Amino acid sequence: MTLGRTRAVAVTGIEGVPIEVEADSAPGLPAFTIVGMPDTACRQAPDRVRSAAANSALQLPRQRVTVNLSPASLPKQGSGFDVAIAIAALAAAGVVDNAQIAEVVHIGELGLDGTIRAVPGVLPAVLAAAAAGLTKVVVPTANAAEAALVPGMEVLPATDLGSLVSRYRLQHKGKPVPPVVVPTTSEPAAPIVPDLADVVGQVEARFALEAAAAGGHHMAMVGPPGAGKTMLAERLPGLLPALGVDDALQVTAVHSVLGALGSGEDGRSPLLTHPPFVAPHHGASMASVVGGGSGRIRPGAISRAHPDRPALFLERSRAGRPVALVPFAPGVLHGTNRRTTT
Numbered sequence: 004m005t006l007g008r009t010r011a012v013a014v015t016g017i018e019g020v021p022i023e024v025e026a027d028s029a030p031g032l033p034a035f036t037i038v039g040m041p042d043t044a045c046r047q048a049p050d051r052v053r054s055a056a057a058n059s060a061l062q063l064p065r066q067r068v069t070v071n072l073s074p075a076s077l078p079k080q081g082s083g084f085d086v087a088i089a090i091a092a093l094a095a096a097g098v099v100d101n102a103q104i105a106e107v108v109h110i111g112e113l114g115l116d117g118t119i120r121a122v123p124g125v126l127p128a129v130l131a132a133a134a135a136g137l138t139k140v141v142v143p144t145a146n147a148a149e150a151a152l153v154p155g156m157e158v159l160p161a162t163d164l165g166s167l168v169s170r171y172r173l174q175h176k177g178k179p180v181p182p183v184v185v186p187t188t189s190e191p192a193a194p195i196v197p198d199l200a201d202v203v204g205q206v207e208a209r210f211a212l213e214a215a216a217a218g219g220h221h222m223a224m225v226g227p228p229g230a231g232k233t234m235l236a237e238r239l240p241g242l243l244p245a246l247g248v249d250d251a252l253q254v255t256a257v258h259s260v261l262g263a264l265g266s267g268e269d270g271r272s273p274l275l276t277h278p279p280f281v282a283p284h285h286g287a288s289m290a291s292v293v294g295g296g297s298g299r300i301r302p303g304a305i306s307r308a309h310p311d312r313p314a315l316f317l318e319r320s321r322a323g324r325p326v327a328l329v330p331f332a333p334g335v336l337h338g339t340n341r342r343t344t345t
Contacts, residue, residue, distance in 0.1 A: 005029065005064075007094025009104040010137060011072070011087035012128035013079050016300045017260050019124075019131025021108075023073045024084065026091035031067035037088065039072030042080045042299075051082070051113045052089045059117035059165035064096040080299050082112035083122040086141065089113060089164060090171075099168055100175040108132045108140040110150075117164040121145035123262035126255055129153045141167065148186050149264055149273045152252060158185050196280070199238040208235050216242035233282075236316040240280045243314065251276050257302050281308040282316040292317075 007026040012019045035049035049068075056063050070088050072079050087109035093099045110128055111119040125146040130153055132140055139157045142150045147160035160183070161167045173180045202209060208224075212235055215222045224232040246254060255275045258264050264273040283292050283304040290296060294303030308315035 005095055007091040007101055009087050009091045009094070010106065010108040011084050012108060012110065012131050013077055014124040014128055014260060017127055017257050017302055017306065019128040020077060021132060021135040021137065022079070024087040024091045025071045025073065026095040027069045028064040028066050028095040033065050034067045037070045037072065039075040040078045041072065042078065044082045045079050045084055048082065048085050048088050051085055051115060052092060054115040055089060055113040055117040055164050058115065059163065061093060061098055061165065061168060062096060063092055068092055068095065081122065083110050083124070085113040086111040086119055093168060099171045103171045103174055106137060106139070108137055110140065111143040111161065113164060119143045119161045119163055124260045125150050126152060126259035129156055130252065130256060149259055151185050152255065152274055159183055160185060196241045197238045198241055202235065202238065205231055205235065212239060213242060233318065236282070237280065240278055240314045243278050245276050246278060254279065257306050260302060278314050279307060280314040282318065285318045
């Protein structure tokens with residue numbers, strides 16, 4: 004068969020879109036082309052895939068290989084498509100059975116030696132795959148703990164391309180495969196936050212902080228430097244209740260996109276169960292507060308704070324520079340650059 008198909012996910016902002024990865028092997032001069040609006044990192048995947056396959060004793064087609072990332076109108080960013088591109092190309096060469104990979108999501112970056120390396124944004128990618136009805140995902144071992152947070156998904160941690168292909172070959176032949184070992188994690192550790200009990204005095208300010216936490220109100224703190232505004236604001240997360248499962252996944256997904264999650268190697272779950280306290284510097288740019296960027300749109304401080312019970316501290320009102328927010332829907336922040344909107 005000269006056509007291989009598998010699945011991947013493109014992460015735009017903090018949302019994932021399922022991608023179908025198609026690889027076609029046709030007669031002609033040896034070439035490896037990727038179409039479907041790849042960015043620079045994604046366009047360089049053929050070099051990584053060729054070296055990874057060669058160093059894993061796997062044979063890619065010595066023909067013209069064309070890989071399509073569908074839908075082609077959606078920009079594809081990053082190196083997280085490497086594994087899906089390699090598996091689809093190997094299926095086009097007949098190395099991997101197409102039926103084994105057609106409905107499996109592959110996420111990860113390839114090293115030149117064939118190792119599968121961690122990438123950011125795995126949690127929102129797996130959430131999008133689950134929402135699309137897909138049930139199996141291959142992720143780098145370092146990302147397995149966060150992928151396992153999504154209920155109903157079968158997570159296969161992969162360390163290198165060679166062992167992954169060997170597993171598919173054994174499955175195709177009906178032979179027993181090595182058991183899947185997903186890193187087990189305990190309950191996430193409670194965050195260590197400053198306690199309001201440490202504050203001496205400030206009776207009115209303490210009451211205002213407690214009322215704001217209980218009712219979900221905004222606060223404006225006015226006073227000279229050293230009055231205790233920042234000290235009180237840092238103690239707000241200690242008054243807020245823990246997040247529910249859906250809200251915790253949403254907050255954790257934002258931090259996953261930013262690459263700020265742990266790998267679970269310490270035995271602790273990477274799930275964030277408490278509203279994070281976000282305090283951008285008063286000289287922070289508008290893009291770092293609201294989110295955005297000239298290339299890939301990244302979440303800003305507003306998105307890092309929980310949308311329903313945010314602990315967002317804007318010191319000195321951003322030095323008098325207002326940030327204009329136009330709400331399109333409750334709890335939704337739209338970002339636009341010259342390439343995309345999210």
